[in-house]
Amino acid sequence: MDGFVLLGLVLSYMTQALAAQMELLPETLTVVRGEEARFTCSTSHPRWTVMVWLLNGSSVLTISREHGMLPSINPNVTAEDHSTPQTTRWVLVLRRTERHQQGPVTCDLQNIQRKTASLFMQEKGSVKVFGGDRVALKGQRVLFECQAAGWHPQPSMGWLVNGKEVGEGEYNVSIEVSGENLFTVTSNLSIQAAVSSLVDCQASVSALPKPLMSRIHLTVVSEVVQQGDDYSILLAVTATLSTLFLLLLISIFLVLCYRGRMQASTSQRDAIRFDQSVSGRSSVAEATGGRINLGYSAEGLTDVGHNDLIKETHRQMDSVSIHKVPDVVSSSNPSLHSPAQMELGEESSKTFRRVTTV
Secondary structure, eight states: OHHHHHHHHHHHHHHHHHHHTEEEEOSEEEEETTSOEEEEEEEOOTTOOEEEEEETTEEEEEEETTTEEOOOSOTTEEEEEOOOSSOEEEEEEESSOOGGGOEEEEEEETTTEEEEEEEEEEBOOEEEETTOSEEEOTTOEEEEEEEEEEEBSOOEEEEEETTEEOOGGGEEEEEEEOTTSOEEEEEEEEEEOOSOEEEEEEEEOTTOSSOEEEEEEEEEHHHHHHTTSOHHHHHHHHHHHHHHHHHHHHHHHHHHHHHHHHHHHHHHHHHHHHHHHHHHHHHHHHHHTTOSOTTOOOTTOOHHHHHHHHHHHHHHHHHOOOOOOOSOOOOSOGGGSOHHHHHHHHHHHHHHHTOOOO
């Protein structure tokens, strides 16, 4: 009886020792489809000869202790030798994972021991905020819509405004599942425009090192235009200055028009006066035979005054008798005249010569 107990203890210790001599890590691995997956199988057992790797129960790779990795029919499945003098260590590498590879991954040391780990596959879809960049007035409510399509399993979604997470109660989420067991999640966020902001929508699954993100810009118009001042005051000042400037331009235009008209009117009156003066002088000169003062100006007289002057000149010329005095008094008997008389005659002659027509 004691012999059977002792044999059982020996077998138990041997099993534990063999178990300690083999290890498969990680025990569970989750990756995004298309990314690389790695499993490491280690043993210190001195008598192993063949190591076989299985995916979902099917052999995908064989490694010989003597010859190393044997050729594989799957180019996306390979192995790397990281052995040390004390431990044999081979790493199974799945270069581009596929959904059908999801399941148990087994390292089998033939005739010695085997261990199994689990491989889980996730799908990374897309994420997009619809509508592009937005422009809104300060205080206006702005609605954003984001969609994460083609994910497996259902992705977690969230919003950030200027890097700060938005509470789950401030947006809604709707979920749809396609025939390929892919999830499409739609979320709507409504915020009140206060300042220009960066709005981010993100979606993620556990296998992603960081969430997938879509970003748009929200520009608040009042913030850009007023530059810290009240927008209505800026508009009022601008409108007032524009009105004053317009009135100034109109005033300058009216003054220029008035001055132009006044100058034109003055030039016209000067031309009429000049014509009237020349006409009046010509008429009087013709009527008096050129015996009038041509330096006399008729400016300021009316047409009636000109006519009266011309008529009066004609009446005077008609009523005056022109008497011509002989320049020399002749005598048939020069002896009858004394020298005094001769002198008197000469003086008289000279006097008569100075008489002109009145």
